[in-house]
Amino acid sequence: MTEQPDPSAPRDDATGAQPLVPQPPVAQPPGTPDADTQTIAYSPPPEPHPDWMRSAWLDPAVQPDGTPATAPTEPVSATPPVARRGAPDGIGRILAAAALSAVLASGGTVALLESTGALNRPAGSGSVAQLPGQTSHPVAVDDSSAVVTAAATVSPAVVQITATGTATDAFGGQIPERGVGSGVIYDQAGWILTNRHVVQTADGAIASQLTVELKDGRDFTGTVYGVDTLTDLAIVKVDGTGLPAAPIGKSADIKVGQLAIAIGSPLGTYTSTVTTGIISATGRSIDISATSHLTNLIQTDAAINPGNSGGPLLDASGQVIGINTAVERDSTGIGFAIPIDIARPIMEQALAGEQLARPYVGIRYIQIDLKVKKDKNLSVDHGALIEPTTDTTGATLPAIAPGSPAEKAGLKAGDIVLAIEGTTVDSEHPLDALLTSYAPGQAVNLTILRDGKQLDVSVTLGTRPENL
DSSP states (O other): OOOOOOTTSOOOTTTOOOOOOOOOOOOOOTTSOOTTOOBOOOOOOOOOOOGGGOOTTTOOSBOTTSSBOOOSSOOOOSSOOOOBTTOOHHHHHHHHHHHHHHHHHHHHHHHHHHHHTGGGSOTTOOOOOOOTTOOOOOOOOOHHHHHHHHHHHHGGGEEEEEEEEEEEOTTSOEEEEEEEEEEEEEETTTEEEEOGGGSBOTTSOBOSEEEEEOTTSOEEEEEEEEEOSSSSOEEEEESOSSOOOOOBOOGGGOOTTSEEEEEEOGGGTSTTEEEEEEEEEEEEEEESSSSOEEEEEEEEOSOOOTTOTTOEEEOTTSOEEEEEEEEOTTOSSOEEEEEHHHHHHHHHHHHTTOOOOOEEOOBOEEEOOHHHHHHHTOSOSSSEEEOOEEOTTOOEEOSBOTTSHHHHHTOOTTOEEEEETTEEOBTTBOHHHHHTTSOTTOEEEEEEEETTEEEEEEEEOEEOOTTO
């Protein structure tokens, strides 16, 4: 900011020199104006700035000690003004007129602002003027607030599961095993959803002892109610009532890019750890062993570590949308969760006291997309193409399992399943995910494409074997 001259400090308007020290009167030569005539520069007292233009460095309202502050300019002295030498009388009148005009102009500005109400607005309101045609919208809750609320709501329902058992080594010996994972209570009567591998030993046997610990420090002995034959899930039961239960959401509603919150016990040590990220992708497939393949997974970059397995993945509202199950080795920020919609049927079966069971058709297929359509010269860009596949060892697996419901219904290799009960099979609605909505023994109608013609085939679903 350019410093302005002090209006109360006289200066020579012609030369810009500093004020002179008063000197005794000097006799004027003949012909000059009367020596008693003095040109006086008039400057009115400076007025304090109004509140709307006050600033801490120009016109502070209050000093640090609480006393009213003075204007930054020097107050007008009561001593007589100092005479200015050599300034014609006309210059003095011009200066006086200019100063008076400035005062009147500033007064007019203040009057205008007062008339518009600008000076009457409360200071520090923090509000922003709404532009013409702009619609006011409520402010969305930020991510940090959502995480805090979700953690407070769901963490009491997240448990640490310690599994103890024995595994068989390469020589047939028994090796004691102890593993730690996570789980989430989904019903107050002590029903817990977790991963199958959390409650199994290395050779696939059910752990002989389970200890379930809540966030509040209570311990329970758990029992495995059942394991899922479709994916890496299990149901554990503890004897308790009125336990904290997590709200269950819908994974079908999630969108890539939305907030994701993971809660669990990483490394079996840091219980009730909360990490955040986003939903990175949906519909992922991974191989977790030579014979185990998981499909339709949610991918997230929320930190998932050993010990997080079985813990919940939440959305911004704090509802469970998935069960954390695996991470990609030699990677950072690539974790996977089983969608809660896939888990829901077995959760309901457990509550009803039924055996955990999954529907079974008995076909092997590949999901059709634009690339598959082009590579295989197909006439459609969606559906499930029934054909032989290979496992991770390279062995060929038949398209139609012998003795399966598919074989009994007359399905063949090369058929394309276009829909189940009228719901189109596509990348957003894969065949195996759609089948989870039905129960073993139920008859469903499949719309298939065979040799360019659409056919409706009724298939009575079987029960999925445990060894698949």
